[in-house]
Amino acid sequence: AQSVTQLDSHVSVSEGTPVLLRCNYSSSYSPSLFWYVQHPNKGLQLLLKYTSAATLVKGINGFEAEFKKSETSFHLTKPSAHMSDAAEYFCVVPFLSGGYNKLIFGAGTRLAVHP
Amino acid sequence: GAGVSQSPSNKVTEKGKDVELRCDPISGHTALYWYRQSLGQGLEFLIYFQGNSAPDKSGLPSDRFSAERTGGSVSTLTIQRTQQEDSAVYLCASSPGLAGGPNFGAGTRLSVL
Numbered sequence: 441a442q443s444v445t446q447l448d449s450h451v452s453v454s455e456g457t458p459v460l461l462r463c464n465y466s467s468s469y470s471p472s473l474f475w476y477v478q479h480p481n482k483g484l485q486l487l488l489k490y491t492s493a494a495t496l497v498k499g500i501n502g503f504e505a506e507f508k509k510s511e512t513s514f515h516l517t518k519p520s521a522h523m524s525d526a527a528e529y530f531c532v533v534p535f536l537s538g539g540y541n542k543l544i545f546g547a548g549t550r551l552a553v554h555p
Numbered sequence: 556g557a558g559v560s561q562s563p564s565n566k567v568t569e570k571g572k573d574v575e576l577r578c579d580p581i582s583g584h585t586a587l588y589w590y591r592q593s594l595g596q597g598l599e600f601l602i603y604f605q606g607n608s609a610p611d612k613s614g615l616p617s618d619r620f621s622a623e624r625t626g627g628s629v630s631t632l633t634i635q636r637t638q639q640e641d642s643a644v645y646l647c648a649s650s651p652g653l654a655g656g657p658n659f660g661a662g663t664r665l666s667v668l
Binding site: 474476482483484485486489530532534541542543545546547548 | 559586588597598600603605611646648650652656657658659660661662
């Protein structure tokens with residue numbers, strides 16, 4: 441069965457320092473994987489997606505993620521945090537089950553950025 | 556182009572009343588999802604529509620919840636006899652298929668008093 445685990449519920453960094461948000465997945469095949477960001481009182485915005493092309497995926501706002509099959513990970517990184525990056529981040533794996541597309545969401549990681 | 560549009564953005568209702576939440580997906584997107592996000596909780600799957608296929612209703616929490624998708628486009632989520640525990644943000648998303656990440660609307664914040 442497919443599942444997604446976000447290893448940290450909260451991450452706090454200082455502005456200008458690197459960001460690492462961890463995500464591990466469980467899948468019986470190489471999945472697609474997404475990262476979404478949700479700013480306070482806003483909807484979810486797609487940050488980036490992995491669809492079995494390049495393992496290093498670049499997204500919006502300077503974020504990137506690397507698909508590592510051997511580690512079943514898809515961690516989200518950014519070299520230098522900005523105050524506007526403070527938000528909640530969700531790792532998502534879609535899969536096909538019984539003819540239906542399902543989205544499995546991680547529990548989310550809340551990123552705080554301090555001046 | 557236009558994204559996923561949800562209306563109303565906020566809805567306050569009294570316990571026991573019925574509510575309808577609307578979702579206008581991106582034109583041409585065949586897949587449409589409804590999710591619920593409660594305070595401090597993750598995203599809870601409610602229902603999924605794909606083209607003309609029968610919807611996946613496995614996430615609907617009770618028979619008070621129902622959803623329709625007319626003409627493969629607009630969708631309405633109906634909650635009958637609302638309860639306080641129904642208070643949440645209801646999110647709609649649409650997608651052209653499995654390969655792309657779904658686009659989410661801004662949500663409808665439902666408050667049941």
